Amino acid sequence: MNDGAGILPRDTPQRAIVKKTRSAWTPETPWVGASPHLSLVARDWSGAQLLVGHLMLTDELRLNRSCRMILSRVRFVDGRIAPFAQAGFGQWRVDTDLMPIMRADVEIAAQLGGGFELTIDEHTAFALETDYTILYREQHAPEMVSGPHPWVAFLAARAVF
Numbered sequence: 526m527n528d529g530a531g532i533l534p535r536d537t538p539q540r541a542i543v544k545k546t547r548s549a550w551t552p553e554t555p556w557v558g559a560s561p562h563l564s565l566v567a568r569d570w571s572g573a574q575l576l577v578g579h580l581m582l583t584d585e586l587r588l589n590r591s592c593r594m595i596l597s598r599v600r601f602v603d604g605r606i607a608p609f610a611q612a613g614f615g616q617w618r619v620d621t622d623l624m625p626i627m628r629a630d631v632e633i634a635a636q637l638g639g640g641f642e643l644t645i646d647e648h649t650a651f652a653l654e655t656d657y658t659i660l661y662r663e664q665h666a667p668e669m670v671s672g673p674h675p676w677v678a679f680l681a682a683r684a685v686f
Contacts, residue, residue, distance in 0.1 A: 558604035566596045568615075581609065582642055582652035586681045591620040592658070594636055610639045617658055617675075633661045648685040653678065 564578025570593055573584035579600065594615030600607050617634035619627045638656035645651070655678045 555604040556606055558601040558607045560601065560603040562600050562602050564596075564598040564600065566598060568592055568594050568596060568613075570618075581654070582650050582681045582683055583640070583654040583679055586683070589620055589677065589679060590622055591677075592617050592634065592636065592656075593631075594634070596636070600642075605645075606641050606643050608639070608641045612637055617660060635659045635661070650683050652681045654681075655679075 562578060564580075565576040566578075566580065566584055567574045567576055568584070568587070570590045572587050573580060575584075576595075578598070579602075581598070581600070592613075592615060594613035594617075596611045596613035598609050598611035600609040613636040615634065615636075616631050617636075618629045618631045621627065621629045636656050636658045638654060640652065640654035642650060642652040655676070658675045658677070660674070
């Protein structure tokens with residue numbers, strides 16, 4: 526038998542394999558991620574396209590069609606909870622799927638946001654994203670959003686059976 530240090534004689538007993546055990550107080554993965562990763566995502570009216578890095582669950586299940594932006598995102602991975610912060614620049618409009626009677630005037634906008642993705646196991650995940658949008662315009666049409674700074678929260682969940 527070879528133990529990496531040389532050949533052992535036949536009568537030498539094999540070493541016992543020590544199995545690492547974890548207590549209920551020590552989870553296998555940490556709760557909050559600490560390793561920063563950068564992503565670049567392009568969002569269109571109908572979805573999101575990954576340019577660099579990793580898509581979030583909120584990108585994959587994008588129901589809101591109000592922005593077309595390039596987003597830079599920093600995520601803290603390697604944990605069950607992956608917090609993130611993002612900043613973007615592009616265009617914003619009223620989502621006519623949610624409010625079909627309103628006009629969808631396109632406006633130049635910037636966006637700051639953040640949230641987290643919670644991974645329960647390889648089949649189940651939840652995500653929360655909040656976005657603060659700044660519209661670059663002087664006046665608002667009466668049928669448009671009342672202020673130039675819409676705040677949006679988006680909750681997503683995925684379960685694979």
